[in-house]
Amino acid sequence: MPELVFxxxxxxxxxxxxxxxxxxxxxxxxxxxxxxTRDDRAGEGKLSSRLGLVTDAVEVGDGQDLYAHVVDHLSQGGRVDYVIADEAQFLAPDQIDQLARVVDDLDVDVYAFGITTDFRSKLFPGSQRLVELADRVEVLQVEALCWCGARATHTARTV
Known part of the structure; x- marks a missing residue:
């Protein structure tokens, strides 16, 4: 059974x-x-890792309908067996709803990746909606380190 995983x-x-x-x-x-993806470190239309890996992606804009994008691709004879959404915290709540609809209506797995809270410990709107809708929420166990050397627990903004 397809699922939305955050x-x-x-x-x-x-x-x-x-x-x-x-x-x-x-x-x-x-x-x-x-x-x-949205606002990736490697630039528009890229999904990249700090390890140096990179691949092409669809850059999501304000107001873009992700469900319609997938349906359009399928209608033109394309295949979509799964969807990956990186930097999902930057997606609008209605775009998260559209990803949930991809799972429910099109029977396609969606894997969303993102930070839950901003530097003030406030939920990003996209992440909040994912927590509300996801079939599963997986907290990654790789421990990032704070600048003090302890395990990182929050995102910081520095000036």
């Missing part, structure tokens, strides 16, 4: 690396995926 963690805990690994594992077995 992989969450602090910065530098391996979320994008895991997204790239999921893409590699599925595509190596002949499955076709669609990758969405």
């Amino acid at each position: 992989f969450s963690g602090t910065m530098d805990c391996g979320k994008s690396t895991l997204a790239l690994q999921i893409e590699h594992n599925r595509s190596a077995r002949g499955l076709a995926g669609m990758i969405f």
Whole structure:
């Protein structure tokens, strides 16, 4: 049964690396995926990891309908066996609803990756909606380190 899975963690805990690994594992077995991202460190239309891995992705804009994008691709004869959404904290709540609809209406797994809270410990709107809708929330266990050397628990903003 398809599901919406939210992989969450602090910065530098391996979320994008895991997204790239999921893409590699599925595509190596002949499955076709669609990758969405927003504001990736490597630039527009890229999904990248701090380890140096990078792949092409669909850059999500304000107001873009992700469900319609997948349906349009399918209507043109394309295949979508799974969807990956990186930097999901930057997606609007209605875009998260659209990803949930991909799971429910199209029977396609969706794997979303993102930070749960901002530097003030306030939920990002996209992450909040994912926590509300996800079939599973997985907190990544790779421990990112704080600048003090302890295990990172929050995202900081420095000036």
